[in-house]
Amino acid sequence: MRNKQGFTLIDIVIVSAIIALLVATAVSPFSQFRNAKTLEVATEQALSLLSRARSDTLAAKQGIQYGVHFETTKMVLYRNATYTAGDPTNEETLLDGTIEISSISLGGGSEVLFQRLTGKTSNAGTIVLRVKSDPSASSTITIVGTGIVGAN
Secondary structure: OOOOOOOOHHHHHHHHHHHHHHHHHHHHHHHHHHHHHHHHHHHHHHHHHHHHHHHHHHOOHHHOOEEEEEOOOEEEEEEOOOOOOOOOOOEEEEOOOOEEEEEEEEOOEOEEEEOOOOOOEOOOEEEEEEEOOEEEEEEEEEEOOOOOEEEO
C-alpha cells in the first residue's frame, strides 16, 4: 500500500473557497464605510460651496453675486448673475469617482444664485448625492428660499 503525501485538488479548492469567503466578509464592511465617508465628504463640499456663495454675496465681495452650478460629476462656484461654462473665475469642485449628483430639483435649473443684501434665492429645491455602486446610500441637500442650506 502506497502512502500518499500532499494535497489533492479538492483540498485546494475547498481551502481557496473558505479564504475567498473570509476575505469577502472582511472587505464588505470596509467598502461600506469608505462609501459612507466619501458621501459625507461630498455633502460637506456642497454645503461649503453653497454657504460660501451666499456669504460672499451678502458681504458684497467685489460687488457681485455668487452662485453654485451643479452637474452630475462636479459643482462650480461662479460669479455674476449667470453661470458661464469655462469662465476663468469659476471654481470647480470635482466629485469623487464613486459619487454622483443623481437629482437636481432647483426650480427647473441647475444653479443656485443668491441675492445681494438678503441672501435669498429664487432657486430653492434639492440636490441628491448618491454612491454609484449603492443607490440606497444617498444624501439630500435642501436649499430654502431664504438661502439657508442643510443636508439629511
